[in-house]
Amino acid sequence: MPPPYTDETALELARQLAPLLGLSDIHLPTAIAADVLNGAAECDALLAGIPQERTPAPLTQLVPEWLP
Amino acid sequence: MTATVSRRTLVAGAAVAGAATALAGSPAQASPFGGRVPDVPLYDLEVWQAAQLIRTRKLSPVRLAEATLARIAAVDPKVEAFVNLYPAAEILAAAREAERDVRRGHYRGPLHGITVGLKDIYFTKGKVTEGNSRLYTGFVPDFDATAVARLKAAGAVILGKVGTSELATSTVSAANNPWDLARTPGGSSSGSAAGVGASEFMIGMGTCTGGSIRGPAANCGLTGFKPTYGTISLHGIFPLAWSMDHPGPLVHSARDAALLVDAIGGEDPLDPLTRKVKRYRLADEVARNEGRKPLRGIVVGVPVPDDFLSGVPNDEEVAAFEEAVGVIRALGATIRPVRSQVRLPGLTSVSSFYDPIRSGEVAAFQHRNLFTQPQNMSQDYRNKVVAGLMLPGTAYLQAQRVRRLWRDGFLSMFDDIDVVIHAADNIAGLKAGGNPPLPRPSSGSKTNIWNLSGAPAVAIPTGFSRAERMPLSMQVAAKPGDDGVALRVADAFQSVTAHHKKRPPL
Structure with a gap:
């Protein structure tokens, strides 16, 4: 797993992605919650540790299947 | 006034006033709750x-x-x-x-x-x-x-x-x-x-x-x-x-x-x-609370001391909760120690999937406004939208996959109990900051887990902080669909305590 993002590296990533996302200076954030990016990376790593054929489908049914 | x-x-x-009963609401529409109404301001x-x-x-x-x-x-x-x-x-x-x-x-x-x-x-x-x-x-x-x-x-x-x-x-x-x-x-x-x-x-x-x-x-x-x-x-x-x-x-x-x-x-x-x-018809279910032991037959889970749900930093919250457990036991409930599966190995916390899901959904709703009127978002809000925009679609779906995995384990707690009760973390903070230091850190949010799982949860007052004269609280949560059971436990507790009747001296 790559090193976790810090607030600074997360912000740098935002600057790099800005042209791709259509963001100009006025849209750019002053801070990005590095936790969001790190959380996403942790989710990836967790799923990668499960045999692919056993990985879960996304939660799309928000009302559990046992309820009306 | x-x-x-x-x-x-x-x-x-x-x-x-007058001719009161003749035109009263039909029994089908009426609240099932009766009893003495206190003589308090309306x-x-x-x-x-x-x-x-x-x-x-x-x-x-x-x-x-x-x-x-x-x-x-x-x-x-x-x-x-x-x-x-x-x-x-x-x-x-x-x-x-x-x-x-x-x-x-x-x-x-x-x-x-x-x-x-x-x-x-x-x-x-x-x-x-x-x-x-x-x-x-x-x-x-x-x-x-x-x-x-x-x-x-x-x-x-x-x-x-x-x-x-x-x-x-x-x-x-x-x-x-x-x-x-x-x-x-x-x-x-x-x-x-x-x-x-x-x-x-x-x-x-x-x-x-x-x-x-x-x-x-x-x-x-x-x-x-x-x-x-x-x-x-x-x-x-x-x-x-x-x-x-x-x-x-x-x-x-x-x-x-x-x-x-x-x-x-x-x-x-x-x-x-x-x-x-x-x-x-939750009120009818709550109204089933009768007698001195209204919770007889209900199994109430109480987190074991080293469980995530017990990781509460405020001592007074903990003390009030322990007292509440005694009250609920006296109301006839069977108390059973439980261990929740809040923590998923490999994740720092549930925020690891909560945050990407929230950010992705915020961005989906607001990204157009980010481009057209960024000046009308606070910097903090704009930062949140951009964070979601930066995540690829796969990251959102990965988080929802982990959420499913987590939810199934987390809700298995209710295989053996009807409800779980746990203390709130902290009392309300001072707007200007400067709250007294707490003896230990919180184990993490004890509220967003119930949003992620979709399960019903009710917060009820459990007392007052002696040090800060502020309300204390606990949550009663149940399996999705068992809202009535969670409310029954809360109602039984409130029927023999007066914390929820206190009003601030404004």
Whole structure:
């Protein structure tokens, strides 16, 4: 797993992605919650540790299947 | 006007007195709760108490509205719950209509004539709905949220819009905690909590994506209920994160919460995420609490000492909770130690999937506004939208896959118990900061887990901090769909304790 993002590296990533996302200076954030990016990376790593054929489908049914 | 307007005074002068029982509401519509109504100022009554008086025409909705308006005039300059208090003439007209209906035998149910404040993210036809966001300055919806339409149909008297954090997540509202005006009521349903806490209305409608009902309720000594996901329609409410947003009430008691859900919950064709339940009957389930041991047969889980749910930093919260466990045991419940599966190996916390899901959903709703009017978002809100925009679609789906994995393990806790109870983390913080240091850190959020799982959870007061003279709280949670059981436990606790009856000395 790559090193976790810090607030600074997360912000740098935002600057790099800005042209791709259509963001100009006025849209750019002053801070990005590095936790969001790190959380996403942790989710990836967790799923990668499960045999692919056993990985879960996304939660799309928000009302559990046992309820009306 | 303060606590000098007593129920006795107003009842004596009520214009609708007389011939009380002949035109009372039909038994099918009436609240199942009966009993002695305390002699307190009208605005301090619980919903089920006022409903009993209105149905039997011992209390006029107009007198209730008048007393409430006087209360608002007296305390709202300090509490600042309202961002848009409707004109008195309009409120009184709604109350008069409610009164006429009662007089004509058209009693609409337990919310008839009951006063309500709406978090300013509920759409209100013809009324400004701004969500504490410059994006929506002057926005006037041309329809009511389903929840609002159902409140009106139930005869509720809507007083206006109350403060919220910016679109339920960022810049805080101006509202103050009625127990200590230097403290926050918490967010994001700030005005809903402050207003009910200050007795400015009986029901504060809130929404909750990670704790925005139960947190403020705990801070203000209230009962805050987040029902099972999909119980109350989200149609016509500004979304924060659709898959975790839950509308719900902030009230004084579990009974009041049950009555509210029964009145406005249920399937809504305009919200495909609502459960396929026509109408709920939670109040009937709560009313099954009878006798000295009403919880006999109910198994209540209490987290073991080293469990995530026991990781509470405030000693007084812990002490009040331990006392509450004793009360619930004495009410006949079987207490069983449980270990929750909140932590998933490999993840720092549930935020590892909560945050990407929330960010992705916020960005989906707001990215167009980010491009067209970024100046109308606070910097904090803009940062949140951009964070979601940066995540690839696969990251969102990966988080939802992990959420499913986590949910199945987490909810397995209810294989052996009916409900779980646990203490809240902290008391309300000082707005200016400077809270006393706590003996240990929290294990993490004890509210967003119930949003992620979609399970019902109700926060109820458990006592008062001796050190800071502020309310303490715990949560009662159950498996999705078992809302009635969670409320039964909360109601039984409230039937033998008085924490929820305390009112701040404003």
